[in-house]
Amino acid sequence: xxxxxxxxxxxxxxxxxxxxxxxxxxxxxxxxxxxxxxxxxxxxxxxxxxxxxxxxxxxxxxxxxxxxxxxxxxxxxxxxxxxxxxxxxxxxxxxxxxxxxxxxxxxxxxxxxxxxxxxxxxxxxxxxxxxxxxxxxxxxxxxxxxxxxxxxxxxxxxxxxxxxxxxxxxxxxxxxxxxxxxxxxxxxxxxxxxxxxxxxxxxxxxxxxxxxxxxxxxxxxxxxxxxxxxxxxxxxxxxxxxxxxxx
Amino acid sequence: xxxxxxxxxxxxxxxxxxxxxxxxxxxxxxxxxxxxxxxxxxxxxxxxxxxxxxxxxxxxxxxxxxxxxxxxxxxxxxxxxxxxxxxxxxxxxxxxxxxxxxxxxxxxxxxxxxxxxxxxxxxxxxxxxxxxxxxxxxxxxxxxxxxxxxxxxxxxxxxxxxxxxxxxxxxxxxxxxxxxxxxxxxxxxxxxxxxxxxxxxxxxxxxxxxxxxxxxxxx
Numbered sequence: 001x002x003x004x005x006x007x008x009x010x011x012x013x014x015x016x017x018x019x020x021x022x023x024x025x026x027x028x029x030x031x032x033x034x035x036x037x038x039x040x041x042x043x044x045x046x047x048x049x050x051x052x053x054x055x056x057x058x059x060x061x062x063x064x065x066x067x068x069x070x071x072x073x074x075x076x077x078x079x080x081x082x083x084x085x086x087x088x089x090x091x092x093x094x095x096x097x098x099x100x101x102x103x104x105x106x107x108x109x110x111x112x113x114x115x116x117x118x119x120x121x122x123x124x125x126x127x128x129x130x131x132x133x134x135x136x137x138x139x140x141x142x143x144x145x146x147x148x149x150x151x152x153x154x155x156x157x158x159x160x161x162x163x164x165x166x167x168x169x170x171x172x173x174x175x176x177x178x179x180x181x182x183x184x185x186x187x188x189x190x191x192x193x194x195x196x197x198x199x200x201x202x203x204x205x206x207x208x209x210x211x212x213x214x215x216x217x218x219x220x221x222x223x224x225x226x227x228x229x230x231x232x233x234x235x236x237x238x239x240x241x242x243x244x245x246x247x
Numbered sequence: 248x249x250x251x252x253x254x255x256x257x258x259x260x261x262x263x264x265x266x267x268x269x270x271x272x273x274x275x276x277x278x279x280x281x282x283x284x285x286x287x288x289x290x291x292x293x294x295x296x297x298x299x300x301x302x303x304x305x306x307x308x309x310x311x312x313x314x315x316x317x318x319x320x321x322x323x324x325x326x327x328x329x330x331x332x333x334x335x336x337x338x339x340x341x342x343x344x345x346x347x348x349x350x351x352x353x354x355x356x357x358x359x360x361x362x363x364x365x366x367x368x369x370x371x372x373x374x375x376x377x378x379x380x381x382x383x384x385x386x387x388x389x390x391x392x393x394x395x396x397x398x399x400x401x402x403x404x405x406x407x408x409x410x411x412x413x414x415x416x417x418x419x420x421x422x423x424x425x426x427x428x429x430x431x432x433x434x435x436x437x438x439x440x441x442x443x444x445x446x447x448x449x450x451x452x453x454x455x456x457x458x459x460x461x462x463x464x465x466x
Contacts, residue, residue: 073340
């Protein structure tokens with residue numbers, strides 16, 4: 001397969017970026033998207049040019065490191081996958097592929113396709129943890145937890161913090177990310193104790209860092225590689241409003 | 248309290264609650280309008296009741312406040328959201344899951360508001376405002392007949408109702424989501440209720456210009 005790649009090139013955080021076009025051929029349909037970029041980078045290095053910088057790590061869809069906005073979709077043209085799980089068979093031979101970094105005021109571009117997602121760490125540091133003393137490890141059946149609660153918490157815990165929700169939201173809102181963290185902890189006994197405090201602190205930090213507000217377009221849910229539901233956003237709203245009413 | 252209202256969720260809560268309040272008002276408004284399809288006398292009597300009833304007079308400024316709050320909050324939310332992506336994508340989002348209405352709520356709201364100005368000029372200024380100033384107001388039924396006999400007014404009115412339909416079809420369920428009154432079971436249910444509600448309201452509003460334009464009021 002051959003492709004025309006239109007890739008965002010930006011020397012550093014302060015430089016002005018622009019799109020550069022590359023032609024690439026002899027790509028197997030079974031090549032992953034990131035492998036295709038590796039092949040391109042090898043070619044660039046052999047030609048004495050600077051390779052394209054992009055984020056990646058585990059390459060099996062669990063670390064949340066890869067990003068990329070491909071042809072108008074976060075993580076490319078497939079559902080519930082990360083970019084590293086995307087394969088070239090999802091494109092047609094001869095396609096032009098536009099590759100952009102996540103675009104958000106809270107995720108500044110560091111270089112080319114690499115963005116700084118430290119804002120997510122700051123939100124987590126604001127309250128995305130359990131600080132109550134939970135003592136030693138209890139017997140597995142000592143704390144009864146309803147299956148539905150455990151399932152909901154587990155679904156929310158699937159968030160890998162990749163930032164696709166922010167990248168795809170027309171408002172650049174981080175509500176799905178915050179909601180997943182709040183929900184994952186609020187549904188379990190240890191996390192419930194600090195649920196109100198956590199919701200307030202994480203929302204305050206989210207607002208401070210320049211993320212937008214949610215207008216329920218559901219784009220985040222559609223592009224989330226882990227299929228996290230906007231029902232968690234409703235829970236976050238509920239937690240936050242109840243916490244504020246108790247103030 | 249001020250801190251809460253300045254938070255992203257606080258602003259959205261006020262936007263949602265004021266929207267739900269306006270949704271209730273629409274039911275009252277369209278119910279009153281529909282009386283005109285059945286009986287001129289009953290419609291005029293209903294208008295007279297609205298003009299003289301003390302509770303209605305008290306609720307008018309509350310309604311105006313509801314509109315103002317909804318408009319101000321929507322402007323604040325939109326302005327804030329405009330700053331979150333300084334560099335736009337070259338390829339616009341191809342996410343099919345977002346409804347067209349959900350992505351264009353502000354524009355739809357602006358269209359609804361634009362028509363509201365026209366509506367105020369043609370109806371409110373000639374009826375309720377005249378009563379407030381102590382003058383004899385125009386006959387509501389005759390205003391309906393006169394305005395809806397003009398094809399261009401009917402077209403503008405129907406275009407407004409269509410914008411209103413899209414605005415409500417997203418806004419209604421979205422408000423419940425914002426106030427936290429939904430979950431994975433209720434999101435699809437609320438979306439369906441919103442769609443049915445928007446269809447009922449839009450059909451009821453559109454039936455009025457059609458009824459008068461085609462002279463169905465003339466025996």
